[in-house]
Amino acid sequence: MKTHEYDLIVVGAGAAGMMAAITSARDAKNVLLLEKLSQVGAKLKATGGGRCNLTNTLSQEDFMKKFGRDGRFMQDALKAFSSSDLQDFMNRIGVETHAPDGFRVFPSTHSSSTIINAFTDEMHHLSITILTSQKVQEIVVDDAKVIGVKTTTNSFKTNSVILASGGLGYPVLGAEGDGYKLSSDLGHSITKLHPAMMPLRTKETWVAECRADTIANATLKVNMKKYKKLQIKADLIFTKTGIRGPAVLDFAREITPLIEKYGEVPIVVNLTKGMNEDAIFKYLKAKNIYTLLPTPLANEILKLAGIEEGFTFSKLDGIKKDTLIKLLAWTPLTITGHDGFKMAMITRGGIKLNEINPKTMQSKIIKGLYFCGEVVNIDGPCGGYNLQWSFSSGYLAAKLL
Numbered sequence: 001m002k003t004h005e006y007d008l009i010v011v012g013a014g015a016a017g018m019m020a021a022i023t024s025a026r027d028a029k030n031v032l033l034l035e036k037l038s039q040v041g042a043k044l045k046a047t048g049g050g051r052c053n054l055t056n057t058l059s060q061e062d063f064m065k066k067f068g069r070d071g072r073f074m075q076d077a078l079k080a081f082s083s084s085d086l087q088d089f090m091n092r093i094g095v096e097t098h099a100p101d102g103f104r105v106f107p108s109t110h111s112s113s114t115i116i117n118a119f120t121d122e123m124h125h126l127s128i129t130i131l132t133s134q135k136v137q138e139i140v141v142d143d144a145k146v147i148g149v150k151t152t153t154n155s156f157k158t159n160s161v162i163l164a165s166g167g168l169g170y171p172v173l174g175a176e177g178d179g180y181k182l183s184s185d186l187g188h189s190i191t192k193l194h195p196a197m198m199p200l201r202t203k204e205t206w207v208a209e210c211r212a213d214t215i216a217n218a219t220l221k222v223n224m225k226k227y228k229k230l231q232i233k234a235d236l237i238f239t240k241t242g243i244r245g246p247a248v249l250d251f252a253r254e255i256t257p258l259i260e261k262y263g264e265v266p267i268v269v270n271l272t273k274g275m276n277e278d279a280i281f282k283y284l285k286a287k288n289i290y291t292l293l294p295t296p297l298a299n300e301i302l303k304l305a306g307i308e309e310g311f312t313f314s315k316l317d318g319i320k321k322d323t324l325i326k327l328l329a330w331t332p333l334t335i336t337g338h339d340g341f342k343m344a345m346i347t348r349g350g351i352k353l354n355e356i357n358p359k360t361m362q363s364k365i366i367k368g369l370y371f372c373g374e375v376v377n378i379d380g381p382c383g384g385y386n387l388q389w390s391f392s393s394g395y396l397a398a399k400l401l
Contacts, residue, residue, distance in 0.1 A: 005157040006032040006129070008401065009149050010164055011136050012179070013040035015047075015387055016373030017164030018119045019394035024401070025126035032156060033128055034149070036135040036178070041116035043166065047345075047387065052112035054090070054097065055083040055105045055388040063388070067380045074378065074389060076359045081395035083388060093118045104384055139163075139182050139369065146368030160368045160401050162361075164394060167347025167374040168193060179375040180350070187365050189352045191377050194260065195344030196253035199244035203264065203334035206300045210238040213294040219270040220251050222258070223332065230254045236269065238297065243333070250381040253348045255335055268330035271297070280325045284313045292328070301327055346386055350377040361397035370397040 010021045013035035021033045060078050064071035087097045087105060095118045096108040107114045123130060139161055140148035148157045165179030180190045218236035237245035258265045271293060272280055289298045299309055305324040307316065355364050356371055363369040372393035380386050
């Protein structure tokens with residue numbers, strides 16, 4: 001087994017890993033990038049349906065709030081490498097970006113291949129050694145200091161390792177949780193791991209009759225006393241087995257831990273763009289349910305209310321009017337499951353944040369070991385949040401080691 005020596009070894013060639021490798025190589029470091037798949041950027045290629053929503057235009061403060069109570073952990077990384085810095089970086093490597101809706105930032109080509117090709121060209125330009133089909137088996141440590149890395153076929157010497165191995169989402173793209181095992185073998189703690197950013201299944205079968213119906217600005221709330229504050233407002237899409245769409249992708253990160261804990265999770269959905277019961281009453285009095293909702297969904301709501309199709313609202317008795325209005329204001333659904341990590345775009349959970357120095361991304365346990373991206377216990381909603389975190393944390397880890 002041959003032994004080679006590098007200033008830095010980066011494990012994982014996703015967004016965080018490639019950014020870390022480039023940042024370090026620009027500081028004249030001799031860098032090795034290890035990827036267990038046969039090509040770099042596999043998961044990045046699938047991001048945003050292939051369009052690659054890189055980041056967004058929120059202020060740093062508002063950006064961090066979207067990550068909940070752990071958002072402050074990102075402060076130093078975002079300060080070191082902001083959304084503006086990312087766009088400047090992309091422009092310098094030949095990738096034009098824009099924000100067509102004023103919020104989400106994409107490559108102008110709306111193709112993730114543009115990003116991967118530009119990163120690959122830059123890494124070659126910087127003479128970064130890229131080895132694919134290399135599964136890391138061990139981060140070698142002596143006296144709580146990194147001294148090397150072992151793969152199935154090679155052994156490498158280094159005093160610095162950046163672990164950018166990602167989470168468990170999309171195992172078809174190589175996600176097997178390698179980083180969690182490598183970290184725990186060295187004494188790090190891993191939180192409970194849950195799939196996130198994915199469709200959800202419902203107990204109610206009537207949703208199948210409404211498949212592909214899209215409800216703009218639907219509000220979803222968890223209907224459990226202890227979790228009443230959990231809610232989201234975004235577009236909702238009905239499927240053969242449940243619900244999906246932006247609202248569901250974002251809400252899944254809150255729901256999947258509750259499914260594991262309780263078995264099923266009751267939610268309620270406002271289908272009327274936030275109208276309350278009084279506003280719905282006035283609307284139905286002036287118009288009708290078929291101008292409010294897609295026909296298949298309208299018919300299913302009427303069935304739930306015990307009202308025949310083709311009804312006249314003014315002729316309904318008071319009880320049926322009240323039932324219909326309440327159903328439109330808050331339609332009950334029961335979330336019973338999901339398709340696991342195979343359909344999860346991200347992982348909720350990871351290496352515990354209190355074991356990582358947020359100013360450097362270095363381990364507090366092992367000198368010379370750094371973390372970035374999805375492998376740590378940070379996850380955010382759709383909209384460029386998770387990619388920006390990957391790029392920022394990768395940059396910070398590499399810049400300060």
